[in-house]
Amino acid sequence: MASSTTPSPVLKQPVRIACVQLASGSDKAANLARAAEKVREAAAGGAKIVVLPECFNSPYGCDYFPRYAETLLPSPPSEEDSPSFHALAAMARDNGVYLIGGSIPERETTPSSQEGEELQTRYYNTSLTFSPSGTLLATHRKVHLFDIDIPGGITFRESDVLSPGNKLTVVDLPEYGLVGIAICYDVRFPELATIAARKGCFALVYPGAFNLTTGPLHWELLGRARALDNQCYVALCSPARDMRGVYHAWGHSLVVDPMAKVMVQAGEKEEIVFADLDDQRIESARTGIPLRHQWRFDVYPDVSQGKVNIGET
Ligand SMILES: O=C(O)CCC(=O)C(=O)O
Secondary structure (H helix, E strand, O other), X not given: OOOOOOOOOOOOOOEEEEEEEOOOOOOHHHHHHHHHHHHHHHHHOOOOEEEOOOOOOOOOOOOHHHHHOEEOOOOOOOOOOOHHHHHHHHHHHHHOOEEEOOOEEEEEEEOOOOOOOOOEEEEEEEXXXXXXXXXXXXXXXXXXXXXXXXXXXOEEEHHHOEOOOOEEEEEEEOOOEEEEEOOHHHHHOHHHHHHHHHOOEEEEEEEOOOOOOOHHHHHHHHHHHHHHHHOOEEEEEOOOOOOXXXXXXXXXXXXXXXXXXXXXXOXXXXXXXXXXXXXXXXXXXXXXXXXXXXXXXXXXXHHHHOOOEEEOO
16 A cells, blocks of 8 residues: 655656657648657557657748748638648647647747737747647747857857747646656756756656757767656657758657666657656656755756746647
């Protein structure tokens, strides 16, 4: 019999997660059809949580965001405004899975604050999560935009086109528990992950698209670091690498366990990786190394107070 001191599980029952390392190109309809095929394959392989990559419905790059952007608000959007929203909802519903739908470029047009001025259009890098009945559960707009300049390596300035989101995203999957969702460059910011984990997440999931400069050095390291900091599962889901495309993704989608051990990792090509998650691994990591009772948020109170907006959808 469970005693009152038995900790309640962070992950309520074992679950198989799949990261679909999708090969996508410039044809949005073909990308959506390919994603649907691969989500079906992931579900047939027993996954109940399926993850797609960042910008899975378009090429990745500042020139492409406006061209591929879809209007998501007011929600639910029409088929015409957002074919990807409806395609993702159908993939989740048809396969009875939770679908963390990578990310898509989002367009938001709002009246200007100044009278007489034109409408304002903003673009976001946005992830949509759907329930097994096809209901939208959460929307995450990438909080930290990918602006870097590594001479001889890679220069990228998402902020030339995109606006940042301004909330942390924690989504409740009722049969399993809480999952923190963020996008790619967000993984470099441990505070976001720590606050999500302290809200009780069993996993942190990042659709991402690292590159051939930072990928080999930092992709796995960051996945393992966020798992190690927070003693929870971490999943990173990349597009497949396409050397004929404009952006060369690192690939190597992976799932890391709460002791920071890589459970599974893809290569560069299109592939689905699966991992079985259970609460026991979380519990044993947290019992063996009891960070939760040792954190000194009196010494670093900003993180403990979590001064961020917590949004529902
Ligand atoms: O942080 C990096 O090195 C890559 C980030 C990235 O590709 C992105 O945010 O899309």
